[in-house]
Amino acid sequence: MSPTVVVLDYGSGNIRSAVRAVERTGATVELTTDLRAAESAAGLVVPGVGAFASVMAGLRDTGAVDVIRARHAASRPVLGICVGLQVLFARGSEHGVTTDGIGLWPGDVRRLHAPVIPHMGWDTVEAPAGSAMFAGIEDERFYFVHSYAAHTPPAGTRTAITTHGEPFVAAVEDGTTWATQFHPEKSGDAGARLLANWVTTLD
Incomplete structure (x- = not known):
């Protein structure tokens, strides 16, 4: 029986490509706002x-922040993508405004210091040793579209790094x-x- 995956629908733009990509792994995928399903x-x-x-704002309005924190605390698998990674940190600063994040990890998300912004296109990722996330991946090139990033690897995690003007956090593996x-x-x-x-990794 294939595992059930919920892709959280809280008004974050076009995310159908994420749904289709996870479906191609063989998982049963539901795009929903239903917190009980999440x-x-x-x-x-x-x-x-x-x-x-x-x-x-979208995560708070739908009540999803507490669900994400509870799943993390209970070691139940969560996958954050793009700004879905950024909001797991403590704070984000954009256009002079600082917003509290979910706070699973300390640290700030801020604008990249780079000659070309946004950082858009394919770039290499320096994967950490022993990573389950990058297991079996020989060509560690991935597609980025962003102007902001976290810069401090969370302690006790396996963190992948990419450099665009300066090093930044490309991926975090923190248990599940x-x-x-x-x-x-x-x-x-x-x-x-x-x-x-x-x-x-899903049950």
């Missing part, structure tokens, strides 16, 4: 398109909570393998 699913995907503040700044659903074979690696 609580009970084998895996929860937190996508993120847009600004840190608007994503946090995984998150990527890049878009695995847009990253070809490497992204498909990463999603498959995540689905294999």
Whole structure:
């Protein structure tokens, strides 16, 4: 029986590509605002398109913040994508406004210091040793679209790093909570393998 994955629908833009990509792993995927489904699913995907503040507003308005925190505390799998990674940190600062994040990890998300913004396109990722997230991925190139990033690897996690003007957090593997700044659903074979690696961790 295939594991059930909920992709959280809280108004974060077009996330159908994430749904389809997870479906291709063989999982049963539901795009929903239903918090009971998000609580009970084998895996929860937190996508993120847009600004840190608007994503946090959507998560708060739907009551999803507590669900994400509870799943993390109970070691129940969560996958954050793009701004879905950023909001797992303590704070995000955009356009002079600082917004509290979900706070699973300390640290700030801020604008990249780079000659070209946004950071858009394919880039290499320096994967950490022993990572389950990057297992079996030989070409560690993934697709990025962002202007803001976290810069401090959370203690006690396996953190992947990419450099665009300066080093930043490209992915975090914290037990059963995984998150990527890049878009695995847009990253070809490497992204498909990463999603498959995540689905294999689901009960």
